[in-house]
Amino acid sequence: MKRIALLLAGVTLLAGCGNEPLTTENATRAGSPTAAIRESDADVNKDLARLRQVTASFHQFDRAAEAGWSAKITGCMTDPVAGGMGFHYGNTALIDGTARVDEPELLLYEPGKGGKLKLVAVEYIIPYAFHSRESAPPVLFGKEFQRNDTFQLWGLHAWVWKENPSGIFASWNPKVNCDNTTDMVAMNHN
Secondary structure (H helix, E strand, C coil), rough: CCCHHHHHHHHHHHHCCCCCCCCCHHHCCCCCCCCCCCHHHHHHHHHHHHHHHHHHHHHHHHHHHHHCCEEEEEEEEECCCCEEEEEEEEHHHHHHCECCEEECCEEEECCCCHCCEEEEEEEEEEEECCCCCCCCCCCCCCEEEEECCCCEEEEEEECCCCCCCCCCCCEEEEECCCCCCCEEEEECCC
């Protein structure tokens, strides 16, 4: 939790550097696919295929760390009812108030036996410091980001590497667990 507080404190400081908050209007104006609401499944599937393409090499955690996703943001997140998320590793250079299909801010890894990490999902985050809690939610893949008051941010998961019976964009995955680690963060699903 200390690491997250430090990370979010740094993000809050960056927010004062003149970045315009992300809205559907300005993201679209800037040519970003972030807030362009997708009308068809074909567009979403194309974006998901692109996401899989750019994250495929990150199944090897060393490659993800070398590419910038080396900041451990959380221990293995688990919820007794909703399932798990795994470890969150972030690329802090991407936490800039925008969200782009091919640049997820966080990679989610499920712990395996022997300490091996398995890439299961990505998460896009936009801290409230960039996009206030009271604003309309940011949108990516035609899906609205969810408020996360615990971490003071908007978030959207994409379970592109492990099937999620709750849905590809659900926050928690009942098929993910933290059984192979003692570095856990227990949450209560609301």
